[in-house]
Amino acid sequence: MIDLPAVVPRRRFGLRMRLLLLVALSLSPIFVLAAIQTWIDIREDNATYRQELIATARLLAHDQEVLLRGSADVMRILAGVPEVANLSAACPAAMRLLPAQNRAYTNFAVVDLNGRTLCSGLPVSEDLDVSRTEWFQRVIAEERFIIGRSQIGPATNESILAAAAPFYQDGELRGAIVTGIRVSVIQQLGIEEDDDSGRIAGIVDSAGTVITERRELSVSSISAERLADASDGEIHVFERENAILGDRILALAPLINNDVYVLLSAPRPNVLSWRSVDVSGTILLPLLMWAIALIAVWIATDFLVLRWLAYLTRIARLYGHGRYDVVPMRAQRAPREIRELAESFQWMAERISERDEDLTDAVEHQQILIREVHHRVKNNLQIITSLLNLQLGNVRDETSVRALKEAQSRINALAMVHRNLYEAEDLRYIAIAPFFSELCRLTHRAGPGEEGGVELEFKSNLSDQVISTDQAVPLAMFVTEAMTNAYKHAFKTASPGHVLSVSIMAIDKDGDDWIEAVVADNGPGYDPATPRRRGVGSSLFDAFAMQLDGENEIRTAVGKGMSIRLRFPLDGEAES
Secondary structure (H helix, E strand, O other): OOOOOOOOOOOOOOHHHHHHHHHHHHHHHHHHHHHHHHHHHHHHHHHHHHHHHHHHHHHHHHHHHHHHHHHHHHHHHHHHOHHHHOOOOOHHHHHHHHHHHOOOEEEEEEEEOOOEEEEEOOOOOOOOEOOOOHHHHHHHHHOOOEEEEEEEOOOOOOEEEEEEEEEEEOOEEEEEEEEEEEHHHHOOOOOOOOOOOOOEEEEEEOOOEEEEEOOOOOOOEOOHHHHHHOOOOOOEEEEEOOOOOOOEEEEEEEEOOOOEEEEEEEEOOOHHHOOOOOHHHHHHHHHHHHHHHHHHHHHHHHHHHHHHHHHHHHHHHHHHOOOOOOOOHHHHHOOHHHHHHHHHHHHHHHHHHHHHHHHHHHHHHHHHHHHHHHHHHHHHHHHHHHHHHHHHOOOOOHHHHHHHHHHHHHHHHHHHHHHHHHHOOOOOEEEHHHHHHHHHHHHHHHOOOOOOOOEEEEEEOOOOOEEEHHHHHHHHHHHHHHHHHHHHHOOOOOOOOOEEEEEEEEEEEOOEEEEEEEEEEOOOOOOOOOOOOOOHHHHHHHHHHHHOOOEEEEEEOOOOOEEEEEEEEOOHHHHO
16 A cells, blocks of 8 residues: 655635635625615615604694694683673683683683783692793793793693793783693693504604603703704704614604604614615625625635646655556546646656666666676775785785785775675675674784683674765774784784674764774773874874764773774664
């Protein structure tokens, strides 16, 4: 089973989201225009609604004006009746005549300038004094028809509006003729009981108190500022929030020189209730079109593009794993552009496959040549070693013999490297543990180790680790040189108990993988403080460390032997 690489999520929007955003933005002018048109329609309908409300309030005000102005006419007629004008004994009977015929009025009476009753159709208390009432003071001061604030009638104990007109005798103001207009009669306003418009009407006195209402207004009073805005015959329209009835629009119409007002309350329409606003046409239809367009783009993008891109992505991943023989057959049903892209993919795979074959052949040929080179180099080095062996047979000088054997050990180390490369599957790398184990064994055999009774110990924790050729050569030369140095200086004379230890270990240094090679002996050692001539071996150790980008260290003490340590970072490619 092929392990396909995971798709890394991207923060940027994909093709489908970008197309959806593009369509949404392209259709946004429709919503803007629809919103503007809806706003215009709402404004126009709001103005029309308010004008209708004002017209209704004006009609109701007219009806109440007729009723209230009729009271003034009635009182002017009564004042002209002789019995009333002369305040004769028949005055009460004349006052009772009209209330008996018209139940709008509770009683008629004449009061003097001191507020004392002179004549009343119904019996009233003798100590009744209306001089302190607002309506009495106004009618005496202004000498005109006055509608007072709501009160309880003294004769009938009913809720009334006090109405008063000036009373004259011989052209001189003598008091006022007053009546009580029943609030229950004023309740009969011009809105039918079965009216489903939600409109409610009521009467407001000059103090702003709602004194009568057809249905529950949930408004107990009107502020003085609102009353002032409705003065001079102008109808004032305002809005008020109501917890019971909801948001309302109110129209306040003044009557009788602002003595009383008609209050008309109507529900404030919301956006969906405006009569002139076609919600389905201006809002719902564009919204539906917008939704259909987005759904269409979503489906079309998935059907025509995205599923084919996903298919080609899987094909490309198979090509990435070397499956160049895969043919995107399903792409034949795709749109022309996608089909052409699939054909380009297939053509690319064929070309890559051909190049891979050519590269494979070239690599195989190169490996054959390299193996041949390593083989020839190894053979040449072995010939040199053989020549050195022949030369050793003719040399009698110990110093020369030692020099030739050291050279022979170094050449053997190089020959071993080339032999391992020739035999290795990968010409770039050498297995550390088996290579250096054999190298130490051969170096020990070639040197005086076995003859001098030196015991060789080799250890490594790198059983499967490989090392590059560039690092293997200097490391092999280091090990060979360090072992030769130990034979030369630490084990000059043969004696039992001599041990030469070689270790090549993997270590961790600052989170990186390093190799540590240590060649240690149990020879006599020397005092590090004693001045010594720097030999060829020390220079070579430094050169090997520099070549490996590592560090070299020599430790010794009298009677405790000597150890030569080399540390270097493992090649990254070999590590992986």
